[in-house]
Amino acid sequence: MITVGCTGGIGSGKSSVLALLEQRGAVVLSADRIAARLIEPSQPAYDAVVEHFGAGVVADDGRIDRRALASRVFSDADELAALEAIVHPGV
Numbered sequence: 001m002i003t004v005g006c007t008g009g010i011g012s013g014k015s016s017v018l019a020l021l022e023q024r025g026a027v028v029l030s031a032d033r034i035a036a037r038l039i040e041p042s043q044p045a046y047d048a049v050v051e052h053f054g055a056g057v058v059a060d061d062g063r064i065d066r067r068a069l070a071s072r073v074f075s076d077a078d079e080l081a082a083l084e085a086i087v088h089p090g091v
Helices: 014-023 031-038 046-053 066-073 077-087
Strands: none
Touching: 046 066, 046 077, 066 077
8 A cells, every 4th residue: 555645735735636536546534624524513622612712713503614713823823823732633
């Protein structure tokens, strides 16, 4: 079995590459997908994210508004570190 790691910054095409690999039969483990699932309601990181970042990152449907959260964390290194501290252990 060949193991390949795909890393890169935001918007660098990681998801596109993973989709191409999946289409060709590769088994893909995406840390981004895992992190997204961890902040869903009733999942391990949800309450901690809401507690730290407040109701302003919760959409009307009760899920985390990922755009609102991104606008907070990608403009503030301390807030990004806080989010990483919440989510990364689960990933």
